[in-house]
Amino acid sequence: MVVGRLTEQIGRGLGAAGETLGDAVSSERVVRLGVTGLARAGKTVFITSLVANLLNRGRMPGLRAEARGAIAGVWLQPQPDDTVPRFDYETHLAALTGDDPRWPSSTRAVSELRLSFRVARQGIMGGFRGPRRVHLDIVDYPGEWLLDLGLMEKSYDAWSREVLERIAPRPAAAPYLAALQGLDPSQPFDEGLAQRLAATFTDYLSAARQAGFFDCTPGRFLMPGELAGSPVLTFAPLPAPDRPRRGSLHAELERRYNAYRREVVRPFFRDHFARIDRQVVLVDALSAIHSGPQAVEDLRRAMAEILGSFRPGRNAFLTRLLQGRRVERILFAASKADHLHHSQHPRLTAILEALLQEARSRADFAGARTGAMALAAVRATVEETLTHQGRSVDAVRGLLLETGRQAALYPGALPEDPARLLSPAREGAERWLDADFRVMNFAPARMTLRPGEGPPHIRLDRAADFLFGDRLLGE
Known part of the structure; x- marks a missing residue:
């Protein structure tokens, strides 16, 4: 009897060891990346361009695993959740890259896509252990649903x-x-x-x-x-x-x-949010600035609510649901950075950082690493210099969505000090007193992609590295 129990325990131990060894040999890891965005932030375009640029990484030097030659291959695989609609990547990519390019239709429900990476191991012994496999499950859902947590x-x-x-x-x-x-x-x-x-x-x-x-x-x-x-x-x-x-x-x-x-x-x-490991929240900050101080203040409150959603201790329902799990990294990305000359991108990032300041320290304290970045998932403009009121200004040129005509845009200079925007917003001002920020809607430019290249973008590679680059390097 005792021998029988001992044999059974040894057998279970060997079975567990075998499973652990099998896991080490197969080395398959899964990262679930949540992608959401507030209204008109370009969520569908972000996912489509991200997938295209991971499959063809010629424009991804900021992804460290690619720069170090660690990625041996990337391919699409069937998603693991059979009851969740598949993100229609192929249709959306065709809309962006066709002869008559157009922005893809937005998704209005949860969808999912799986990318699998074959990644070489790093370190001295890496060559003896064989490649690892990392699955990236991209979960797409509307930002308005996230705000419902409150x-x-x-x-x-x-x-x-x-x-x-x-x-x-x-x-x-x-x-x-x-x-x-x-x-x-x-x-x-x-x-x-x-x-x-x-x-x-x-x-x-x-x-x-x-x-x-x-x-x-x-x-x-x-x-x-x-x-x-x-x-x-x-x-x-x-x-x-x-x-x-x-x-x-x-x-x-x-x-x-x-x-x-x-x-x-x-x-x-319960079914989707609680299983996310990493999260990107896309924000159309430029449109909020264009709409005025009240929209900027509303954006600040919305971002605080969203970031608060990732702090389980703040919400008893979420605390019970997550049971100790938490999202490890959260990136707030100001989309449509191609509507500004690159010289203004640091100012846009600083404004986004300032909008996050109130809630961000609490999320950092809770263990989630947060970041802010200005990016464009698909670059629709080119930069040029114009003469405006007798002086040279940095502008962008693109195809207007409404008319189909080429136009150059100088939207106005964002302030170096974000407080010049945030203070009037907090005080309830109805309009900006000393500035006029303009915005235009550009259509996607026609692309000529060389083999191995995804759509042109701004900082999509750095966003990918922040969100899941560590998992590709085995960190």
């Missing part, structure tokens, strides 16, 4: 109060606020009224996003998918009644808000 710790009345206070001065919110005038939250529930309120509030969210605001939650209102028209998306913020009543409008919208948290928000974080 709802998990807010009651319906707390959420309603915050929303109504925040949107009160915004012109786009006027129709919804007018719909609340004279409305008694304690009145008996009426489905038609609930649908009208939800539709008007959704119209506000869409207009707010177009105006450059980022706090457009609940996120599924703008991307309903198969949930369109369902009760779980048929609610809106209401003032708290003096005396809550069962069967009232307030009671039913509160119930639906709680169902949204339970049936929509919770499964997303």
Whole structure:
């Protein structure tokens, strides 16, 4: 009996050792990279160009594993999650690189793609141990869904109060606020009224996003998918009644808000977010600056909320869900850097760093390494020097998306001191007093790619190195 148990224990030990040895021999590692972005930040373009430039690395000198000759091969593989849609890389790449290039359509739900690397081992003994295999699982999801995490710790009345206070001065919110005038939250529930309120509030969210605001939650209102028209998306913020009543409008919208948290928000974080190792958040900071101080302040709050999502101790729901796991690296990337001359890129990065300052130290303390960077996943412009008001200025030239005509843009100089933007934003200024920042929408340029090259970009290689370069080098 004792001998039998001892033999069984030895057998289990040898089995475990065999599994460990097998793991060491196969040396397969998986990195799950979350890619999200706030409105119009270029998430689909980022993923498409990243994959194309990893498969053809002629433009990736900033990726250390490539510069050191460690990458022996990269190929696409079937993704591991059979119930998640595949990111349509081939279609998006064809849109960017065709004879009539165009920006690919944005994705409006979770999708996934797997890239596998065969990487030579580093060090003195590396040549004797054979190559390693590293799988990069890219998980694409809307940034608005990430902002929904804040709802998990807010009651319906707390959420309603915050929303109504925040949107009160915004012109786009006027129709919804007018719909609340004279409305008694304690009145008996009426489905038609609930649908009208939800539709008007959704119209506000869409207009707010177009105006450059980022706090457009609940996120599924703008991307309903198969949930369109369902009760779980048929609610809106209401003032708290003096005396809550069962069967009232307030009671039913509160119930639906709680169902949204339970049936929509919770499964997303459980099934996708909780498994992410590294994260990139794309931010269209230039459009926010162009939209004015209020949009910049709204962007700062949104970024603080997003970064807070990666600090489990701040959110009891997330603490229970992650069970000690945490995202190891988070990169905030200011996209569309090709809309500026390279001489202004350090200023754009400094502004992004300043926007992150409030929440970043807490994430660093929690163990996540954070970074900020200005990049362009696909470069759509070329640089040139113009004469403006009797002086030479650094500009960019490209094909205008709206007209198809070539145009040069000098958007105005970003300030060296980010406080010149952030202070008026925090103080609630309605417009910039001493500057006019312009922005244009450029179409993708026609590309002529040599063998081994991906689409032209700005700092995509450095972003890749920050996000997962250490895993490729076995660090």
